[in-house]
Amino acid sequence: MFMIRLDHVSKTFGGEDTGVHAVRDVTLHIAPGEIFGIIGYSGAGKSTLVRCINLLEKPTAGTVTVDGQELTRMPGRELRTVRRKIGMIFQQFNLMPSRTVAENVAFPLKGSGLSKEATAAKVKELLELVGLPDKAGSYPSQLSGGQKQRVAIARALASGPKVLLCDEATSALDPQTTQSILRLIKDINQKTGITVVIITHEMAVVKEVCHRVAVMDSGLVVEEGSVYDVFSNPQQPVTRSFIATTSNLGKIEQLIAAGDPMVELEPGQIIARLNYGQGNVGEATISQVSRKFEVDVSILYSNVEILGSQPLGGLVARLSGEQVSQAVEYLSQQNVVVEVLKRG
């Protein structure tokens, strides 16, 4: 049913009492074909957690099941066989510098019983898939970061895995290259139905490709759900702080605190933050309110994104008029979350 099941997984480094609890009682179930994001700040335990999936880190408690096989019970030899079906890519790419691109991609194929010709054909096919057909003879030191990660993806896919683990795979890349690598991962996911787990500290990565997301904080999964649900209705402070990194709606508090002239109000005026919930089309709602209650809405900040074909975000505006409070009430009824930040 699930491709990856983590049940009550914990990982403690060092002694039980004095050690570091990197992962604490994490339960996650990831469906086949899903792109699952795990987001958290550094030290949140996400890299340890992803290493628990292929048992590069052996959990101190709990069970890990991949494609129906319980890895936590396996002896070393069997585990190595299963690992061939779990590809992994890394922040630092981890390509072998003494081997050419083609040799790197062919690395996991050794001992698979493929003939030399079949291996060469497979390598060619993989390099075409990642868009580097002409780099077969180059050495990793001759490639850019994005190209290295493409080679690493080709290598990870060589043994035909059912799962691809991405450990901060775009964190060492510039934003444009990040986009192109994410598009490639999305593409491969759609073509092959491979299950992808993406570890990141970048909100933009999750928004770009993930179907579902788990938010980690000090070893715990504090929030989990579809990307839209988690980010349209964040429950935890850490989730809100991630959202704040890609939104400018939080800047208004700083302006108010600094007493900026921009936010000086006349009696009857308010400054409010309006967050769109599910199923309302923001901009239209604002003009309706403006007409209906004869209020002037002056937008100070606005941040709207389309996530999974639904708008997510909101705006900060100054509302003035006789019927401001009725307008606020109406907006609340329309499923817009209204926070009044300042009253004149």
Add this chain to the structure above:
Amino acid sequence: MAEFLSSIIPNVMDKPEQLWQAFVETIQMVGIGGVISLLLGIPFGVLLFTTKPGGILENRPVHFILGKICDVFRSIPFILLAILLIGLSRLILGTGIGVKGAVIPLLCATIPYLGRQVEGALAEVPDGLVEAALAMGCSPWEIIWRIYLKEAIPGIARGVTITLISLINFTAVAGAVGAGGLGNFAISYGSNRRQTDIAVVVVIIIVIMVSIIQAIGSTVAKKATH
């Protein structure tokens, strides 16, 4: 030409056969000692590195014992090691002198030496490569063979070069305690009989040997670096 040489290195020109004989003995010692040192020293270094805490074959007792063996043999000056091991050499090879008698002390000096060099070379291989190989389902043996030894070729080549150069140095010292070779030749004539030209010629030959080994080692290291 011969006249000219006789005038500047008269004592060498007096006994070319003995010089040749000494040279052959040195080559034998460096050749046999070198080959066995590589065959045993590289695995020794690999074991020393991989058994350490956090290594892929972590084994504290083995690592501790190997480390101590290394330290003991490396802390004894070679001239003393050569004298101390004469007994052991007689026991194993039946003789404590000549080329044969020198082999065991030479190996006891070079294997731990090369072992430490190899250990250092393997430590330069990024941990990420090992992690990637583990994630691809490689066994410890595959990781040693396909990651560590392959990626550490430049470092190992440099380590082997330094070891072979030290080995030449050790054979000269072994000459002082009965091993024959260029060292013995230089000491008995160049030093004891004050035939300085012999010492000078021996030094020149050794410098040439060292230069050749260094050039080969550097070339291999350079070729293997991408």
